Amino acid sequence: MTDVNDLAAAASGADVRTGLRAALALRRLAETLEALQVGNARRQDWSWQEIADALEVTKQAVHKKYANRQEG
Template identity: 65%
Template sequence: MSDGVQLAQEASSRDPAIGLRAVRALRELAERLEALQVGNARDQGWSWQEIAICLGVSRQAVHKKHGGSRRILGKER
């Protein structure tokens, strides 16, 4: 068994302080990756609809979440 797997089993055990913190860390990492990938998709000319389908969310949701920051960065009209 790899160290990583072993650690995962250790940490997904019963201590809520550690387990919840791991969930939070995972969520933050996922958010960063999502922002990166959505930005890249828009830069490559993908529509909000296409991005939304890949992420499994509504077009409105993905636009609301990422459209604003891209406008601020001057990347969207």
């Protein structure tokens, strides 16, 4: 299962084991994409508050999660 459409279908299917594995894969993909875009935003001088607003979380939450991942 590598295609996003296949993962989405599997995640909503009746096979629980396959659905849970697909949900895990989608969660990992979402986390990877979020980290990539937070990095892009910071490189474009977005504030932590702007990023938090876009992600609909608090500034403190996004800063705590990503501040140490920033490349100098």
